[in-house]
Amino acid sequence: MKKSKKLDVFFNPGVHPQFAEIFNYPPKGVKYHYSLPKGDHNSEFTRKKRLAIVQIHKLGIPRMAYITNSKKYYLIHSTRGILPLNKKPWVVDVESGAAFAGLNWNNLKNPIMQKIIIKMLSSPYCKKIITQSEAAKRSLLENLDCSSFKDKIETIYLAWHTTKLKRKSSDRVRISFIGRGFYEKGGNDLQEAFKILNKKYPGKVSLKYKGIVPKNKKLKLSNVKYLENISDPKEFYEEIFGDCDIYVQPTTVDSYGVSIQEAMSTGLPIVCTDDFTLPELVKDGYNGFLVKSPINWYDYRFNLDKYVKDVKKPHPETVRELVEKISILIEDEKLRRKMGKNSLKMIDSGKLSIRERNKKLLKIYREALG
Numbered sequence: 214m215k216k217s218k219k220l221d222v223f224f225n226p227g228v229h230p231q232f233a234e235i236f237n238y239p240p241k242g243v244k245y246h247y248s249l250p251k252g253d254h255n256s257e258f259t260r261k262k263r264l265a266i267v268q269i270h271k272l273g274i275p276r277m278a279y280i281t282n283s284k285k286y287y288l289i290h291s292t293r294g295i296l297p298l299n300k301k302p303w304v305v306d307v308e309s310g311a312a313f314a315g316l317n318w319n320n321l322k323n324p325i326m327q328k329i330i331i332k333m334l335s336s337p338y339c340k341k342i343i344t345q346s347e348a349a350k351r352s353l354l355e356n357l358d359c360s361s362f363k364d365k366i367e368t369i370y371l372a373w374h375t376t377k378l379k380r381k382s383s384d385r386v387r388i389s390f391i392g393r394g395f396y397e398k399g400g401n402d403l404q405e406a407f408k409i410l411n412k413k414y415p416g417k418v419s420l421k422y423k424g425i426v427p428k429n430k431k432l433k434l435s436n437v438k439y440l441e442n443i444s445d446p447k448e449f450y451e452e453i454f455g456d457c458d459i460y461v462q463p464t465t466v467d468s469y470g471v472s473i474q475e476a477m478s479t480g481l482p483i484v485c486t487d488d489f490t491l492p493e494l495v496k497d498g499y500n501g502f503l504v505k506s507p508i509n510w511y512d513y514r515f516n517l518d519k520y521v522k523d524v525k526k527p528h529p530e531t532v533r534e535l536v537e538k539i540s541i542l543i544e545d546e547k548l549r550r551k552m553g554k555n556s557l558k559m560i561d562s563g564k565l566s567i568r569e570r571n572k573k574l575l576k577i578y579r580e581a582l583g
Contacts, residue, residue, distance in 0.1 A: 219244060220578055223286040225278055225293050226250070231371050231471055232292055238374060240571035243578065246286060270315040273325030275333075288340075288581055295333040302581045305334075306343035306369070308468040309489075310353035311514070316468075318514035321356055335361040340581035342366045345469055346490040352511065367577065370493070371469060372570035373478045375561050378455040380480075385419045385436070386543045389457040389481075391472045392424040392464065396524045397510075399463030399486065399531075400424055404432055406463075406535035411436065413536075414543055423453055454479040458549055459542050463535060464488050465508040465524055478560045482552035484538050486531070494565070500555040502538035506531050 224247040226232030236245040270276070276294030280301075283289055289296060289303035294313060296303050307313065313330050314320035321327070334342060342365050344350040350368050353359060359366065388407070392398025400422065407420050411434065419436040426439060443449040453476075454460070460476035462485040469490050473483055477494070483501030485491050488509050497503040507528060513520035542549050559565050 220288065220582075221246060221286045222288045222290055222578060223247065223280055223283060224290045225280060227292050229471070231469075234371065234373055234567070235290075235574075238372070238567045238571070240575040240578070243575065245290075267315055267317070270317060270320045270326070271323075273320075273323040273329070275313045275326050275330050276315055277333075288578055290578075295330065296338070297329075297333055300338060302340050303338055304341040304343060304577060304581060305339065306345060307349060307353070308345050309349045309511075310356045313357075318356065322515075327357065331358060331361065334359075334365070339365065341577050343577070344368045345371055346493050348490045348493065348511075349468065367573070369570055369573045369577075370565050371471065371474060372565055372567040373471075373474045373560055374567060375478050375557060376450055376454075378450060378479050380458075381456050383419075383456075383458075385417055386414070386549075387419050387421065387456060387458045388539065389421045389453050389460050389476070390423065390462065391453065392462070394466060395424065395426055395430065397464070397466040398424065399465060399506075400426060401430065401525075402463045402528050402531050402535060403461055404430070405527075405532045406539065407437070408432070409532070409536050410539060410543070413540065418543060421453065421457065450475075450479060454481060457481060459484060459539060461485070461535070461539065462491075463504060463506065463531060464491075465506055466510045467491065468510075470494055474560065474565060477556035477565070480553040480557040482542055482549050482556060484535065484542070494559075496555075500552050500559060502541070504531060504534040504538060 220243045222243055222245055224236055224245045226247055228250050236247050239245050277297055278291055278293045279298050280289050283299045283301045289299060289301055291303055291305040295305060311318050311321055314326060333339060344353060344366060347368050350366055390403055392400050395401055410418050421438050423440040431439060443452055460481045460483050462473050464486055465488055467488055473485055473494055476483060483495045485495055486506035487503045488506060489511055492503060495501045495503055508524050510520060
């Protein structure tokens, strides 16, 4: 295909905001066509639908999609699994190897499922398997026989637009956190660390917590604020990232870490665990600090029951490291600003930038079409 020709690409996004960052900021010369998923992601109907899909995966049927009127487009970019019935060039992107199995690693071990996935990814219609991180790439290679399509696998990081915020001034060093799962996302570990920091720096720190917290676990401190849902994106950014000095995410369960990338896109230093993809987003000592965690969901991928038990146990070493790293940033305003600028640089012009992502996507699209 000539480089000057406009590319009509059908993009089938999921419900996560990360996909809007692709079709809202397309590569030059690419026109995306897409249909947004219908319905409320948290509705009873959607919940029952997900449960039904889980049962299908248990039978050995991998995640797959069908694109109607696919003949209208040059290429299909799938974020929702393989495309067994579309006889068009297509690429697929995944957050981990388990994405083909409904994010359940035990399902991926099913020989029927493996056979179908390998056949489809080896198909001449499948032009590229895009992994969202090197950790995701390793997880695919370690859990699936990729010998027949290994050369198709390529990592392209998620990208995020930068947001200019006039950061509010405060006489306190403000910490923000986002996490739906209290234990899984590290909310309990962060709160334990904050109790120590609050005594260490009386009147000098505050915590803003966006997520679900058990009632008996909420800290009864005037400098801790628990936030409800904020539907307006601008208000959300101003509340979470604008009124903030340090973003902390001691997660044990993220396959990527989009909220960390969002915080980086506003120029914040990060303190997070070394879970899966996070060491690829946060360079220790450059744009934040990494904390070693004894719990990493990937290590427990075949034993989720043990993960659920272990993640709720006390993690004193994680808490100790959180206190240590956050203390460094509390005491050094210049370092906070420097690391925040480095975060923004990585998003604006580095490996996590829209420019870098689009350059790689465009190359993949054009190679897929010959």
